[in-house]
Amino acid sequence: MKKLLVLGAGTAGTMIVNKLRPRLGDEWSITIVDQEPEHHYQPGYLFVPFGTYQPSQIVKPKKKFIPKGVDLVMGSLTRLDADQNVVELADGTVLEYDYLVIATGATPRPEETEGMKGDQWQENVFDFYTLEGSSALADKLRDWSGGRLVVHISELPIKCPVAPLEFAFLADSYFRDRGNREAVEITYVTPLDAAFTKPVAAKRLGTMLEDRGITLEPDFYIESVDNETREIVSYDERRIPFDLLVTVPVNMGADFLVGTGLANDLNYVSVDHETCLSKKKDNIFAVGDAADLPTSKAGSVAHFAIEIFTENFLQHVEGQEMTHRFDGHANCFVESGGGKGMLIDFNYETQPLPGKYPIPGLGPFKLLEETELNHLGKLMFKWVYWNALLPGRDLPLPALMSMAGKEDVEA
Amino acid sequence: MLKHDSNEKGGRALSLATIAGHEVHVDDEGFMTEYDEWSEDLGKTLASNIGIEMTDDHWNAIRFLREDYKSEGVTATLRRVTNTGGIPTKQLFQLFPKKPAKKMAYIAGLPKPVGCV
Known part of the structure; x- marks a missing residue:
């Protein structure tokens, strides 16, 4: 055996x-x-x-x-x-x-950053990468009257690197719907030098932050959370004050x-x-x-x-040479708020580009563009996950990325 | 097992640049792509290109990066320079202000550390 x-x-x-x-x-x-x-x-x-x-x-x-x-x-x-x-x-x-x-x-490790799991943890400092954290944050947001909301990434790599951006977009939309968006100042803090790593998507996502009045603070590498003054502090001694910190802690295997x-x-x-x-x-x-x-x-x-x-x-296991090569293919729906979403599709070598997916020219999903259909795709995906993906059924999507349907644009 | 290509440069535009009188291969952001084309002399010039004057502390970090790349095949992250190289992160930010990971890789003639998407 x-x-x-x-x-x-x-x-x-x-x-x-x-x-x-x-x-x-x-x-x-x-x-x-x-x-x-x-x-x-x-x-x-x-x-x-x-x-x-x-x-x-x-x-x-x-x-x-x-x-x-x-x-x-x-x-x-x-x-x-x-x-x-x-x-x-x-x-x-x-x-x-x-x-x-x-x-x-991989799991979030708030204890890796000094002060993150201090007095303010789950009072005014939250993560949403655990069910416990996202549930506690739901309770907090329900009664929160406003102030400085800081959405923050500690260190890369993290699971689902677009999720903090989605969180910022959804927060903007959530406070608009509640009629108190002007009472909330949203800042997006990242160790990257832009909203995202790859130039075309970074530019698009950066513009989307701007359009929503969300301030971008790039190149911020966190050293500690100051629980007294309610600030996050970087290794080069920048301080960003918060009333509510939604952080993505260091992720580790x-x-x-x-x-x-x-x-x-x-x-x-x-x-x-x-x-x-x-x-x-x-x-x-x-x-x-x-x-x-x-x-x-x-x-x-x-x-x-x-x-x-x-x-x-x-x-x-049969002692044969492995003849299949993974190319780093990924695609993600990116919620952008207001009932819309984007879709990105990329691999090790090709950054997310605009176009249509999965059928070139037809879609129905539009890449790097906000549409209602992309949002519905994201919601439908939960059903696909439980009923097709986990049970190992074949989905009609090729494993390797294709350039067909993509437009090769400059950032 | 497949052969592992540790110096992944596919997809990036490569060109030749002349640094300190030597012709070397660089990518579209000016990062050197050939490990063996680098020398400490070149490192010094690269550093001055980005406004850094090399001291013993700077060299300590750069030499760690060079050695580590030789054995691991990837550019060390800040976490690794601190944990394995023994240089506190705070000091790295003083030596290579604002973007230490990127600046160290640039000076050491190594690929830009992978900022995973």
Whole structure:
């Protein structure tokens, strides 16, 4: 019996076992490990603070998505010995493997920044990358009369790098709808030198901030949160005051990876960017947010990468050369407020460009442009996620990015 | 296993530039693209291009970046220069004001650190 062990039953891990179970024969056992019984639809966190979604709408039991023939083991990972091919759980359980897939994702770590988890935490300092944080923020926003709202990114990479921008756009829209937008001063603070990394999208998104009267503070690398004065302080001693801070804390990969020699300074597993195979071990892959791929940490990347990974994995375990190459393809709906949204589509080499998707010339989705249909696409995607993506059904979207339908413009 | 190409430069426009009398390859933002074309002399000129006069503390950081790139194949992040290189982040901001990660990579002749999208 050959043993495949998958660590993490989130978006990537769940898709992988659903894709591989029917493709691997009876001579393979598949085990998947996770410490949380609930699967969260993470893109839904963004909508919780504004009351669009209730927490119950974005949570389902994990085991519902694990197919027959796959063992789901609940437990917290404490140790990986990549030389002995074993993993240990907090309760002492030892799991052996022939092949290991690390899909333990990334989590926000507010404790990494001095003062972030101080007196003001969940009083006037919030995150929205956890269900707990986004729910607490919903309660706060409901009664908030206004003041200085600072939307802030601590350090890159983060999960869904467009989410803080979406938060700023939705906040603008939320206060407009409530009729008190003029009582709220919104500042967007980022360690990047613009609203976004890539020039064409950065320019477009920067203009969208301006249009909404949101001030951009670039190149801000946070050192601490001053709980006394309610300011965020950068390493070069700039101070930005806030009444309400909505921050994206430092994101990091899982702690059991520390000391394994497999991961970088933020606990992301170093992998070949085209195959997701560990650079250190020939029987270990890392997929989804857990890997150090130089693209967005996002469900769409996990989805496209897994299409490629599945074929490669089947070749690799047979001792064949892996012939499929992941290109870093990602696409994201970007909520822009007022019932509209944008769509961006890109990969390692090609930045987000305007055009139509997925059918060149027709769409129906417009890239880098605000439309109501893009917003509806984002809302519909929740259904697609639960009913097609997680169960591993094929979606009619190519895994690799295509230039067809895109306009090659200058920033 | 596929061959890993650590010096990813596909898609970026490359051109030749003359720095301190040497002809070197640079990308569209002026970052050198060939690890072996760099020398400390060139580093000094690159630094002065962006208004930085190199001191021992500056060299300490740049030498760490060069060594680390050789073994890791990617440009070290600020976090790594602090954690592994042992240079406090605050000091990096004093030495290379405003944009230390980008400025250090520029001076060290390494690819701009990946600002993930």
